Amino acid sequence: MTERDMTQSIAEGGRKPSAASIIERCRALEGGGLRTFADASPLVLERAVGSWLEDVEGRRYLDLSGLYAVANIGHAHPSVVAAIAAQAAQLIHCPSAYPSRVRAEFYEAVASIVPKELHSILPAMSGAMANEVAVLIARTRRPKGRIVSFSGSYFGRSTGVVGLAGKTHYRDVLGLEAQAQFVPFPYPLNMGPDATDKVLALLETLTGPAGGVGELAAVMLEPIQGNGGIVIPPDDFLPRLRAFCDRTGALLIADEIQSGCGRSGRMWAVEHGGVLPDLMTIGKGIGGGMAVAAVVGRPELMTWAPDTYSSTFLTNNVNLAAATAAIGVMREEKLAQRSAALGEKYLGIMRQRLNGAPGVAEVRGKGLWIAVEHADAQGKPDGKTASSIIRRLRNEQVIVGGGGYAGHVVKIQPPLNIDESDLAQGIDKWTAAVLAQSDR
Ligand SMILES: Cc1ncc(COP(=O)(O)O)c(C=O)c1O
Incomplete structure (x- = not known):
């Protein structure tokens, strides 16, 4: 307990602290910009x-x-709680340089629920990090290629992906430039039933010989936009976008961080369109409440030299054990x-x-x-x-x-x-x- 906590606790006479006092203590020390400050009484x-x-x-x-x-x-699922407790007593920190049984089990669990063609996996600690890795894979392949992103997209708030967000506010407040060629997301309510035709015509024009965009490294999207307001594209959109990527050689990156893990009524939202992306990012629900994310992709794309990518806590074994348990629950409880x-x-x-x-x-x-x-x-x-x-x-x-x-x-x-x-x-x-x- 810090001196400040102690003073607070004494001031509250040893009672459980009130919500207001906790908000005040957080706000006193928390840097500006966090969501805590966005609501008067979170x-x-x-x-x-x-x-x-x-x-x-x-x-x-x-x-x-x-x-x-x-x-x-659900929160604190008993299988996840048990996996965390057992793993915490066994091995918590396990750097990525050291393979472990827990990591092998995590990879196998992920492989059991993603499309079988996407069986190379790179772990990450947040959705933004997984998306950054996906973008880096695309850039490694086509260093000068542009990324196409869609209005309303949200890929996380880190420097590497906030410039791909289809909402200018997110990068403007940070003084960052756009890092993508933006096109409208097909939004049937606003664009009508021929939304796919309109969006693809625009994409063809922009990336055509007179469009000025040039070579594409990747087209990146949420198959159903989450932060954008559960925007569901017309059924023909994903298959036609896949065909566009095949023709231009751009990688199709599907961000399934919010739409995945059963959320849309299929394990992955791309299944609604019958489409296989080249890379897929997963996160949020995959960790059963712990910070776990990953990029999964076609193995021929995931060919970096050893030690190209790492982070100290990347393969924390408690987190990975929780994710393996969570995947088990998704499957067992259908x-x-x-x-x-x-x-x-x-x-x-x-x-x-x-x-x-x-x-x-x-x-x-x-x-x-x-x-x-x-x-x-x-x-x-x-x-x-x-x-x-x-x-x-x-x-x-x-x-x-x-x-x-x-x-x-x-x-x-x-x-x-x-x-x-x-x-x-x-x-x-x-x-x-x-x-x-x-x-x-
Ligand atoms: C579709 C999508 N991608 C990426 C992210 C970013 O994930 P994280 O907040 O774990 O960085 C989010 C988070 O809301 C998301 O909804």
Whole structure:
């Protein structure tokens, strides 16, 4: 305990600290820029088990957010907790220079759930890091090649990928330049049913002889955009983009960090389009709550010389053991199938209740990944309504996520093994909150 903590604890008379005091202590010492500062009264978590969160003052919340789409197998799954405890007692730190049984098991577990052609694996510690590695692989192959990215994309906040984000704000605040050639993501609600034709025509023009973009190293995208607001491209988009990459020799990099691990009703969202990317990045749910990510790809692309890539904690054995256990849970509990079945049912219910309601531009989703996009009377994105619904639900002890280019989308990405009665109650509260807003 630091002197400051001690003073705080004495001031609180040995009681459990209040949420407000913890926020104050964090804010006093935390550098600016973290999300803690984005909310006037952020939730101060003390426990998270299954689909339930508990704050430091003992209030319980139903977690329909997966805490940023991580808790695909629920929080503190017993298999993951047991794997962490056993591994922590055995071998915690294991640098990547030292092969280990745990690492072999992790690779084999990943190989058992990714497309069989993508059986070379490089571990990473965050989604951003995995994406940086994927970009480096593409650049190694075509050093002068450009990267194509899409409006609304989100690949993480590190220097190597924030310049590929399809939202200028993320790099402008850091003084960084764009690092990609941007094209619109096919967004059926805004672009109509021929969105794929429009986007591919633009891509052909930009990368053609008169387009000025030149050789491409890679086309990088989320097969379904998460942060962008669960934007689902038309069915023909991925196959036609694959054909474009084959013709131009650009690598197709699919970021499955949010869309993967069963979230969209398939293990990977690219499966909906029947498409095989050259490289795929995975993260979030793969670690069962621990910081694990990876790049998987065709072996002929993953041919760096030894010691080209490393980091001290890259292959932490506790994290990898947790990921292996989490992958086991996804398979044993058949979570992708459950996501598909529950997702279809509750998307149907939500559409029945909300389609046509004032202020609701669209209800969409795939698997247990459902979004409501809000628009005002003029049809403009309505971020204010979305935030007020998120706030109202928090007051009703239900946590949902937000997204969209104008913060105008409310979305859920709950644990895929959530009790159906909890999910139904959460959906009831969500739809009631939207309808209450529509009535105003
Ligand atoms: C699609 C996608 N890619 C990459 C990332 C970045 O992952 P991380 O926050 O682990 O760096 C995120 C995080 O939200 C994401 O949604």
